[in-house]
Amino acid sequence: MAHRILFVCTGNTCRSPLAEGLLSLLAEQQGLSVEVKSAGVAAIEGCSMSAHSASILREKGYKGSITSKPLDGNLVGWADLILTMTVNHKRAVIQQFPDSVDKTYALKEYAENDSHILEAVREHEALSAELQLKQALGRQIGTSERARLLELVDRLPDYDIADPFGGSRSSYEISAAEIERSLRKLLDRLSSQG
Structure with missing residues (x-):
């Protein structure tokens, strides 16, 4: 096919x-x-x-x-x-x-096809979804969660x-x-x- x-x-x-x-x-x-x-x-x-x-x-x-x-x-x-x-x-x-x-x-x-980048992408997507849900529910987003998200963003390619x-x-x-x-x-x- x-x-x-x-x-x-x-x-x-x-x-x-x-x-x-x-x-x-x-x-x-x-x-x-x-x-x-x-x-x-x-x-x-x-x-x-x-x-x-x-x-x-x-x-x-x-x-x-x-x-x-x-x-x-x-x-x-x-x-x-x-x-x-x-x-x-x-x-x-x-x-x-x-x-x-x-x-x-x-x-x-x-x-x-870089496994390290693919893992960072998966973690970024999961963490982003989790933080968006927290925000939608009116919950606080912790400093460590924000820091981890920014760290992942820095590792993602263009x-x-x-x-x-x-x-x-x-x-x-x-x-x-x-x-x-x-x-x-x-x-x-x-x-x-x-």
């Missing part, structure tokens, strides 16, 4: 098309069955991919063409996995499509991929390299899942 992966950014002209094209190429090279699409939380239907994103993909051997699509319920329903370019995109997807919460992640977050929109070719190359590193980790994870 092919994995159906949807990449999401803002306008669907720079980062998410790069991710779509790169994953298609990398999966094909590894013989992995994936279906890939991309969309934007603020995209306009049918816009061309940015010239720099398109040229980077062509140089890597991508033959397809990608035009922008706004995120909608059909795309969300189609996807097994929704990977966003930033944590804010993840929030926007989940806010608009609450049923997608269990399949929506920031790309770098989902691809993370899961955002910078938007190169309007930038130089080198800014697009930096984003493409960052996306590709995460996609290689993603493919390792998908391969191990079978």
